[in-house]
Amino acid sequence: MPFRTRAAVSGAVLAAAAVLLCPAPAGARPAAPGWSAAPAPGGGARPSPQDRPYFYLEGAPGTVLRDRLFLSNPSGRAVTLRLRGSGTGSWLALAAKEVTVPPRTRAGVPFTVTVPRNVTPGNHPGALIATGRGGQARVPVYLRVTGPALSALTVEDVSVGGGGGGAAGGGGPAVIRYALVNRGNTALRPKVALRAEGIFGEVLRRAARALPGELRPGQRMERTEKWPDPPGLDAVEIRVTATAEGGARGAASATYTAVPWGGAAGVAAVLAAGAGGWTVVRRRRTARETGPTVPRDGSGTAQVAPGGRELAITGSRAGAGRRAETATGSGSVPGSGARS
Structure with missing residues (x-):
C-alpha cells in the first residue's frame, strides 16, 4: 500500500x-x-x-x-x-x-x-x-x-497533396501524408513501406524502413513522405503499409488523379473553338436549304418591296387560289395590257 x-x-x-x-x-x-x-x-x-x-x-x-x-x-x-x-x-x-x-x-x-x-x-x-x-x-x-501482450497497429488518414513549388500532378513534387496509431498494449517501433500503382503500371515503390522513435500504446504519430517525381498524367492509388514486432500490421490507401492542367486547358479551348465554328457553318447551310421567308399581311396578300417583283397570292383566306404576277415600280408586267 x-x-x-x-x-x-x-x-x-x-x-x-x-x-x-x-x-x-x-x-x-x-x-x-x-x-x-x-x-x-x-x-x-x-x-x-x-x-x-x-x-x-x-x-x-x-x-x-x-x-x-x-x-x-x-x-x-x-x-x-x-x-x-x-x-x-x-x-x-x-x-x-x-x-x-x-x-x-x-x-x-x-x-x-x-x-x-x-x-x-x-x-x-x-x-x-x-x-x-x-x-x-x-x-x-x-x-x-505483465500479462497477455497485444500488438496492434493501424494506418489512418492517407492523402496525397502538392508539396514544394507545385501541385500533385502539376509538374511539381507531391507529399504523402498518413498517421500511425498504436492500438495495442505494447510499445512498437514500426516500419513503413510505400507503393503507388497507376493506369500505366507501378510508379512508386519504397521498401519498408524503420521510423525514428517509439510508438507507445494509444499514441498517434503523423508522418509525411516526399514524392519528388509523381506522374504528370495518371490515376494513382497510394498504399501505405506499416509493420512492427509481435505481428502488428496495418495498411491504408488513397487515390488521386494527376492531370496536366495547362495542356487540358489548351485542349478545351480548341474543342470550344471547333464547336463554335461548326455551329456557324450549320446555321448557314440550313438557311440556304430553306430559302427566304415571304412575309404576309392579314388579308393573305404578299407584301412587295419597291422595285421588286414577286409572285403574290390574292384573295381572301377562304377562297385563295388565284395566282397573279404583280409588277411594282416603273416597269411593266409582261403579258399585261388592255383586252378588247
Whole structure:
C-alpha cells in the first residue's frame, strides 16, 4: 500500500537521508551545479559502473513495486529538493515530497508503484522529477505490466497533396501524408513501406524502413513522405503499409488523379473553338436549304418591296387560289395590257 497509510515510514526516510553521509556517486548526472538525482545503485550502496540510468519495474496488475531514488549533494551547503511523479504519477507514492539534503551527503528516498488491477498489460512510462535550487532533474521510470501482450497497429488518414513549388500532378513534387496509431498494449517501433500503382503500371515503390522513435500504446504519430517525381498524367492509388514486432500490421490507401492542367486547358479551348465554328457553318447551310421567308399581311396578300417583283397570292383566306404576277415600280408586267 502507499506510504501515506503507514506513518512510521516517514520517520525512517528522514533518518536514512541524514545518515547516508558518503561521497556523491560519480556516475550521477547533475541537473544543476551542486546536486543530482538518479536511481539507487543496483549492486549495492556504493557507486559502480552498473549504476542505472533509469528505473525499470515489472509486475502484474494489483502488485506493489518498490525502489529508491538517490539525491546527491556534493556541495558545501544544504539543498532542499521537491519531488513528484509524472506520467504514471497517480501510481507513484514517494516517502517524502520534499527532502533537505545536507552538504556532501547522498539521501535515499524510497517510493512505491501500485499497479492498478484493471490496467492493460504492456509498457507504461513515467518519471520522477526533482526540483531545487538552480534547476530540475527528471529520472525515467519504465513500468511493464505483465500479462497477455497485444500488438496492434493501424494506418489512418492517407492523402496525397502538392508539396514544394507545385501541385500533385502539376509538374511539381507531391507529399504523402498518413498517421500511425498504436492500438495495442505494447510499445512498437514500426516500419513503413510505400507503393503507388497507376493506369500505366507501378510508379512508386519504397521498401519498408524503420521510423525514428517509439510508438507507445494509444499514441498517434503523423508522418509525411516526399514524392519528388509523381506522374504528370495518371490515376494513382497510394498504399501505405506499416509493420512492427509481435505481428502488428496495418495498411491504408488513397487515390488521386494527376492531370496536366495547362495542356487540358489548351485542349478545351480548341474543342470550344471547333464547336463554335461548326455551329456557324450549320446555321448557314440550313438557311440556304430553306430559302427566304415571304412575309404576309392579314388579308393573305404578299407584301412587295419597291422595285421588286414577286409572285403574290390574292384573295381572301377562304377562297385563295388565284395566282397573279404583280409588277411594282416603273416597269411593266409582261403579258399585261388592255383586252378588247
